[in-house]
Amino acid sequence: MRPALIALCCFLTSHALSAPPLPPQPEGLPWPTTEWPVAPLPKTVDRHAVASALAGTFDRHIGPAGHPDHRAIVAVHQGRIVIETYAPGFGPDNRFQSWSMAKSITNALIGILVREGRLSLDTPPPIEPWRSADDLRQQITLRHLMNMTAGLRDDGNAGNMLFAPDARRNAYARAAQVEIESEPGSQWFYSMASSNLLAGLASEMVGDDSTQVMGWVRRELLDPIGASNVRLEFDQTGHFIGGAFAWATARDWARLGYLFLRDGTWDGQRILPEGWVDFTRTRAPAANNSQYGAQFWLTAPAAETQPETLAPELEGFYMNGSQGQVVLIVPDRDLVVVHLGESHYVKWPEIYDLVDQIALAFPRIAQ
Amino acid sequence: MTRLRKISIGAGALFLLSVIGGWIFLLPVIEIGTGFAAKQVCSCMYLGERSFSDCRADLRRYGPRMDVDNLPELSGVQAEIFPVARARAYYHKGAGCTQE
Numbered sequence: 001m002r003p004a005l006i007a008l009c010c011f012l013t014s015h016a017l018s019a020p021p022l023p024p025q026p027e028g029l030p031w032p033t034t035e036w037p038v039a040p041l042p043k044t045v046d047r048h049a050v051a052s053a054l055a056g057t058f059d060r061h062i063g064p065a066g067h068p069d070h071r072a073i074v075a076v077h078q079g080r081i082v083i084e085t086y087a088p089g090f091g092p093d094n095r096f097q098s099w100s101m102a103k104s105i106t107n108a109l110i111g112i113l114v115r116e117g118r119l120s121l122d123t124p125p126p127i128e129p130w131r132s133a134d135d136l137r138q139q140i141t142l143r144h145l146m147n148m149t150a151g152l153r154d155d156g157n158a159g160n161m162l163f164a165p166d167a168r169r170n171a172y173a174r175a176a177q178v179e180i181e182s183e184p185g186s187q188w189f190y191s192m193a194s195s196n197l198l199a200g201l202a203s204e205m206v207g208d209d210s211t212q213v214m215g216w217v218r219r220e221l222l223d224p225i226g227a228s229n230v231r232l233e234f235d236q237t238g239h240f241i242g243g244a245f246a247w248a249t250a251r252d253w254a255r256l257g258y259l260f261l262r263d264g265t266w267d268g269q270r271i272l273p274e275g276w277v278d279f280t281r282t283r284a285p286a287a288n289n290s291q292y293g294a295q296f297w298l299t300a301p302a303a304e305t306q307p308e309t310l311a312p313e314l315e316g317f318y319m320n321g322s323q324g325q326v327v328l329i330v331p332d333r334d335l336v337v338v339h340l341g342e343s344h345y346v347k348w349p350e351i352y353d354l355v356d357q358i359a360l361a362f363p364r365i366a367q
Numbered sequence: 368m369t370r371l372r373k374i375s376i377g378a379g380a381l382f383l384l385s386v387i388g389g390w391i392f393l394l395p396v397i398e399i400g401t402g403f404a405a406k407q408v409c410s411c412m413y414l415g416e417r418s419f420s421d422c423r424a425d426l427r428r429y430g431p432r433m434d435v436d437n438l439p440e441l442s443g444v445q446a447e448i449f450p451v452a453r454a455r456a457y458y459h460k461g462a463g464c465t466q467e
Contacts (some may be wrong), residue, residue, distance in 0.1 A: 065424035089421075095414045163402030164395060168454075168466035214462050231414050233406075233463030247414040247463060344428040 012353040017287045019281060020315050020332035022263040023365060031081045031267040033226035036251055039080040046361040050083065053357035058087040063344035069324060072096060072250040072340040072352070076258060077333070077362055084250070094148050095229060095247040096340035099321030103195040105221075105232070105256065106242035107280060107295035109202040109271060110146065111264065115273035121146070125201055127241060129176035136180045144184045145194045146294040147284030151182040154193045161192040162244055172200025172239040174188045183275065188289035188305070199242020203234075210234035225259050225266050227252040243282060244321075250338050257319070257327040257336035260296075281317040293317055299328075309348075333362040395450065402466050403453035404435055404446035409456035411463035415441065443467075 008041045029037060041047055054073065061069035068087045072094075075083035083151045086092070098105070113119040121143040124130075136151065144150040154161060156180060165175040175193035182189075196309055207213040214232060217240075222230050233245035249255070260280065264272025280294045290303035296317045299310040311320065316330035324341035337359050339351060379435055411422035419437040426435065434447045443457040444464075456464040 063425065065421050067421075067425070094416050097410065097415070159399040159403065160395075163399040163406065163454075163466065165398055165402070168402060210459065210462050210465075231392060231461075231463045233410065234459075234465055236465060236467065245410075245463065250443040342425060344425075 019278065022277060022331050023266075025262060025281075026079045032076075032079070032255060035266060036207050036254070037078070037080040038084070039082055041082050042077065042361045045077070045082070050362035053354055053361070054085065055085070056081075057354065061343075061345040063342060065197050067342070068345040069343045070339070070341045072338065073339040073354075073358070074250045074254050074336075075358055075362075076254050076336040079334075081251075081254070083358065084266075085168060086250070092249055092251055095231065095249055096253070096325070097321070097323075098246040098248070098319075099323055099325055100192075100195075101243050101253070101319035101321035101325050101327060102242050102244050102246040103295040104234075104238070104319035104327070105230075105246050106195050106199045106202070107146065108221055109217065109240075109242070109260070110142070110198050110295075111272040111276045112274065113202060113205060113281075114142075114323055115270070119201075121279070126200060127176055127197060128204075132247070136184060140180070140184045141154075142198075143294075145198050146279075147188070147286070148194055148292055149188050149286045149289070150191065150194055151180045151184050151186050151187060151189075152178045152191045152193050153181045153189055154178055154191050158192040158244070161196055162241065164318075168235060170237045170239065171196045171235040171243075172203070172237075173240045175200065182224075186286065188284055188286035188292060190292075195243035196239075196241060198295075200239040202242070203239040207238065207247045209238040210240075213238060213240055221271065224269055224271055225255050227255045228307060230256070237245075250340055253327050253338045253340065254336055257329050257338065260317070260330060261329045261334070261336055301332075307348075308352075310352050311360060314356070314359055316359070324348075326351065328353050328355055328359060330359055330362070332364050333359065334365045335359060335362050341364075397452045398454070401420055401433060401446040401448060401452045402446055402456075404433055405444045405454040405456040406466050408435055408437075408446070408466050409444040409458055412437075412444070413458035419444075 057070045071087045071090050073085050125142045140150045175196040178193040188312045203213045206216040230248040232240045237250050258359035260277050264277050280296050284292050288305050289298045291298050291306045297320045299312050299314040299316045301312050302308045314330050319327040328337040328338040338354050373421050408422045436445045443455050445455045447453040455467045
C-alpha cells in the first residue's frame with residue numbers, strides 16, 4: 001500500500017473512532033430534491049423544551065425596520081422538516097444572507113473539484129499571483145487554506161476583503177495580496193482572504209465570468225440537491241466572493257446542511273468526494289484551534305482564541321455567519337437546525353443557546 | 368516675521384496635515400462603508416425579496432448616516448457620503464449584486 005493511502009486510511013480510522021457516524025437517508029423516504037417532506041415533531045422529541053426555546057422568539061429584539069433579530073428557524077430530523085417558523089413579514093420565499101456561511105458553500109465547491117481530480121488537498125493550489133512569490137506562500141496547500149492554517153493574516157478587517165474598491169473589482173487578487181505571517185500549518189487564524197482565495201480559484205477553474213461560474217455551481221451542486229433558490233454573488237471580474245456573499249431560502253440552507261449530514265451524497269449521487277465530510281468536521285491541526293474544521297465550525301470546547309459557542313456534547317459541525325446565521329449538523333441525532341436573522345440587538349450567546357435548546361431536545365438515534 | 372504670523376503658519380500647517388492624515392485614514396473606511404451599504408440594500412431587495420424602504424431601514428443600525436438611493440431602472444442601489452465617496456451595486460439576474 002502506498003504511504004499516502006496508508007496515511008489516508010489512518011486518518012479516516014482515527015476520525016471514525018471519535019466522531020459519530022453520518023446517518024444514511026431513512027429507507028423509503030424521498031430525498032428533499034423537489035419538496036421537503038414535512039412531519040409533526042416526533043413523540044421522542046422533548047416538545048416542552050422546543051416550545052420553551054421558541055416561545056416569544058419573534059417578539060423580542062425588534063430592530064429599526066420593525067423586524068425581530070431572529071427571523072427564521074428550521075429543523076430537519078430524520079429527513080423531514082419538523083420545525084419551520086418565520087418572523088412576521090418573512091416566509092419560505094425570502095432568501096437570507098449567508099455572511100460567512102458562504103465559506104461552507106465554498107467548501108462544497110472545492111470538494112467537487114477534488115472529487116473531479118482537478119485539485120488535491122496536499123499540494124499547493126494553482127494561485128497564479130503566488131507563482132512569482134518569493135516567500136512561504138508557495139508552501140501553502142489547499143488543506144491549509146481549507147483549515148485556515150495557511151498563515152495568512154488578513155490586513156485590517158473583513159471589509160477590506162469585501163467592500164474596498166480593489167476587492168470590488170477583484171476579490172481574488174485582493175486576497176492574494178495578503179502577506180504570510182506564520183509557517184503554513186502552524187497557526188490557526190480566521191481569514192476571509194483564505195476563503196476568497198478558495199472561491200476565486202474555483203471560479204477561475206470553472207468559468208470565464210459569473211454566468212459560467214454560476215452555471216457550473218448549479219449543475220454540479222445546486223440542481224442535484226434541488227437548492228434552486230441559492231444565489232452566489234461575484235466581484236466585477238466574475239469571482240464568487242466565497243467568504244461572505246451567498247443568499248438562500250431557509251429550506252435551501254437546510255438542503256445544503258443536509259448534503260453534509262448525508263456524507264456528501266444525494267439520492268444515489270456522490271457530490272462530495274468520499275471522506276470529504278469527515279475532513280470537513282475534523283479539527284484543523286493547529287495548537288491554537290479547537291473549534292474549526294474546514295470552512296465549517298465544530299461544536300467543541302473553546303480554545304484560547306475562540307469563544308464558547310454551541311454545546312460540545314452535540315458533537316456536530318456547523319456553518320456560521322455574522323448577524324446570527326447558523327446551520328448546525330448533528331449526525332447522531334440525524335438533525336439539521338437552521339437559524340437565520342439579522343442581529344441588531346441579540347447577542348451570540350442567546351442565539352447559540354436557542355440553537356442548543358432546540359438541538360438537545362432531539363434524542364440520539366441508535367445507529 | 369512676527370510671533371503671531373509664526374503661530375498662524377504653524378497652526379495652518381498643523382490643520383493641513385490633520386486634514387491630509389484624516390483623509391488618508393478615513394477615506395478607505397468611508398469607501399468600505401458606502402460599498403457595504405449599496406451592496407447590502409441591493410442584495411436585500413433583489414435576493415431577499417424585500418422592499419427598498421424595508422431594506423434601507425434594516426441598515427440604519429450600522430455606522431454613520433449616508434444617502435442611499437434606489438435605482439430601479441438600473442436594478443441597482445447607490446450609497447453616497449457626499450462629496451467623499453460613492454458606491455453602487457447592481458443586480459444580475461440568476462446571481463446577486465455586484466459592487467461597482
